[in-house]
Amino acid sequence: MPHTINSKTMKIKNLLTILLMLPFFVAQAQVASETEILEEFASPGVRGMGKSQGVEIRYERLPGFDIDSKSDDPRIGDGSGRVERHNKFAVKAYAPLMNKPQNKLVIGFNYELEEFNFDGLTPTSYPLYRYLEDKNLKSIGTQLLYLHSLNQRNFYFIRVKGELNGDYTRDDINVSDYLKGTVDLAYGWKKSPDYVIGVGVQWGYTFGRQRVYPGILYNRTFNPSWGVESIFPANARVRYNLNEKTLFYAGYRLEGASYNLYVNEPPLSEYKDLEFRRTDIKGLLRMEREIYDFLWFAVEGGFRQYYRHRLYDKVGSRDELITNDLAGAGYVGVEIFLVPPRRFTQK
Template sequence: MKNLLLLTTLFFIPFFLAEAQVTPETEVLEEFASPGVRGEGKPRGVVVSYERLPGFGIESESDNPRVGDGSGRIDRHNKFSVRAFAPLLNKPQDKVVIGFNYELEEFNFGGLTPASYDLYRYLEDKNLRSIGLQVLYLHSLNERNFYFIRVKGELNGDYTRDNINVSDYLKGTMDLAYGWKKSPDYVIGVGLQWGYTFGRQRVYPGVLYNRTFNPKWGVESIFPANLRVRYNLNEKTLFYAGYRLEGASYNLYVDEPPLSEFEDLELRRTDIKGLLRVEREIYDFLWFAVEGGFRQYYRHRLYDDVGSRDELIENDLAGAGYVGVELYLVPPRRFTQK
C-alpha cells in the first residue's frame, strides 16, 4: 500500500501530534509548546477508511521490446485502511506515541484477456499491502519551541500471509522537525523527511503553517505536501477545502514472463488531490468524515529493481474524481474538558 502519505516529516502531523495532546490532569498546567492550534479536529485513536475512484484510462510505454506498450481501462481503484494510535508517554514536556497501520490498494481492470498487457493482468485484483509500525517522540523545549522525531517501518508490496519475507518488503522512513508556537492559534515549523512521497526514497523538506484566525476560520498547511482551509461550523462539524500530495512504493515479485525476468520490481506512484471534506460527530467519542474531489496522477512507473533509477514501464493514468469515507474514535469529551 501507499505510504500515506507524504513529502515531509510534517505530512502526518495532523494524526500523530493530535494523539499527543495533554490529559485533563496536565491541561491546566500545560505551558509547553506543541504543534496543535485551537480549533483543529479532535485527536484520533482508531481510524477505518475506504476510498474509491471510478473508471479511468491507462496507457503504458516501455523501451524494453519484450515488455512493450499497452493501454486499457481501470474500472475501479479501491483503497482500504485501518490506523490505530496510542500514547506510551504523556508528560507536559515529553510525549511518545505508537502507531499501527494496515492498508490495501487494488486495481480492477476492464476487459482483460490472456493477451492483455502483462502488467495489467498481474495487477488485476492484486492486493498491494502495507503494514506499518511507527514511534513518534515530541519534546517541548519551553512554551515556544518544540521538536519531534518519527521513525516508521513498513512492509510494502504484493505479499500474502504465505509468502511474506520481511527483508524483501521492508521500507523505512524517518522524520525530523523543529517548530515555534507563536500563540495558541499560530504555529510554524520546518522539517525533513527521508521517505517515499515521490516514490524513490530520498530527503524532502517541508514547512508547517498552522493558524486559527478566528473561531470559524483556520489554515492547516504543510507546504508543499498539503494545505487545507478549515471552517468550524460548530464544535461537532468541521469543513475543509484544499489539496494533498500522496505517494507510494511497492516491491513486486512477478512469477510470469516477461516481467519475471526482473527479480525485484518496484512500482512507484505520486498523485495530487484537490479535496473537499466534512467531519461530523456521531456520538461523543465516535466521528465520521466524507471526502471527495479530483485526483490527478503525477507519476506512476514500474522500475526494474528496488531503488533503481531505470524505468521499465511508464504509465500514464487519466485523472478521475474520487470519494472516501472514514469512521474514527476520539477521546470522550469528559477526558478533554476541565
C-alpha cells in the first residue's frame, strides 16, 4: 500500500511539473513562430491541419439506449422505452466559385438524415415513439462561404446556409414550412503560419432553438506532431500528425438539429406544426488516413451525451410539449472523402 501511495504521489508531482513548465514551452514556441514572415494572405488554416474536403460521405450509428418522456398534456402523458439503434447518414459536397489569393467563394450542398428504431413497439406504445419509428428526419441544404484576406495578418469570413429540415410527410407544403437559416460571421488574426485566433458569432441551431451564439476561433500548431483546432464552445480537439498521410484527433463537439414535424396520427396530430429539437455533446477519438492521393477515409468513435431532446407545440415555440431524457451512449462513425490532389496543393 505505501508503495502504491508513493507511486501515485510521484505521478501527481510529475504532472504538476509538466503543467508548471507548459507556459514556458508555449512561450518559447510563440517567440519562435512570431519571427516567421508570412508570405501568403491570411486564412483560418495553420500548418499541419487536415486537407479541405470536397466530397464527404458519412455513416454513424448508436447502439441501444433508454428513453424516458414526460408531457404536461394529459392526452399525451408520460412514457418510456428503448431505442434499439439510432442511425445517421450524410453526403456533403463543396466546390469553389472563386479562388483568388485574397478572395475565396465556396458553395456547398448537403443531404442528411437520421432515424430511430425502437424496441418492442406496439399500437399502444408512446405516440412519439410510434411516429419516429423508421421515420427519416431529413435535412437538405446549400451554403455559401466567403473568405476575404485583408492582408497577411487579418481576414474575415461570412457563411450563409439554408436547409429544409423535417419529416417530409406532407404533399401540400411550402418551402417555408421546412426552411431553416444559419449565418456565421468571424474576424481573425493570423499571428504566424502556425497560429490563428479569431472571434465570431453564429445565428443558428447549435443548441436546438435558433439564436445567436458567440465563438472563439483558436488554431495552433505547436510542432510537426501536435496541434489544437477549436471554435469554442462548439468544438475543440487536439491533433496528432503521425505523418502527412495519417492524423489522429481527440476532443469534443456540440451538435444540434431542429426538424419541423407534421404528424397525421392522434394525439400529436391535434397540433398543427410541431418542432423537434435536439442538442448533444460528443467526446470523440478520430483517425484520418489517406487511401490514395485525393481519397481519404476516417473512423470516429466516442460517447454521446444528450443535453436537450424535446418536442415543442409549434415551430419557434418555447413551450415544451414533450421532454425526453435519453441515456448517454457510445457511437461509431465511418467516413470517406475526397480532397484536392497533392499536385494542386504543392508549390
